[in-house]
Amino acid sequence: MKFALVDGIRQEATTGIRGTCSGCGSPTLAKCGLKRLHHWAHVSTAVCDRWWETETEWHRAWKNLFPTEWQEVRHVSIEGEVHIADVKTPSGTVIEFQYSAIPPQERGSREAFYDLMVWIVDGTRLPVVVP
Ligand SMILES: [Zn+2]
Incomplete structure (x- = not known):
């Protein structure tokens, strides 16, 4: 995902921050590596x-x-x-x-x-x- 909620505000992923999935409310982690587009991923393997x-x-x-x-x-x-x-x-x-x-x-x-x-x-x- 491009966006997750950080303190209730939609944000793009930046290194080291955590958020909440706007789809299911689960915790998300910012993934900001070099190979893939910066994105948010669910902390658990849950797919909402x-x-x-x-x-x-x-x-x-x-x-x-x-x-x-x-x-x-x-x-x-x-x-x-x-x-x-x-x-x-x-x-x-x-x-x-x-x-x-x-x-x-x-x-x-x-x-x-x-x-x-x-x-x-x-x-x-x-x-x-x-x-
Ligand atoms: Zn979700």
Whole structure:
């Protein structure tokens, strides 16, 4: 995750700080190594959003095109299912950035969960098909 709550305020990960996951309220640790993007990880192995994937630079760059308060917005269904939208606009449109392929049924469940949503897909990774 790009954001966690530190003393109740959304913050990006910086070395040596701890926070709280805005999705599930669990403790998080700032991970600020050299290889991966700076991010927050749950202290325990608990996964609060099974749709969450390790963020790539492609993914983070797209998210960064939007205001920070639109990024990583917690969304709860009537049934209590929790997911964190990559971007949610003030008018309620969810934008999900997808770098790698996902199975059709998972795609369908995301579309059903977020009523109003669009996908931004990295099409440069698809093989070129010549008819
Ligand atoms: Zn969490």
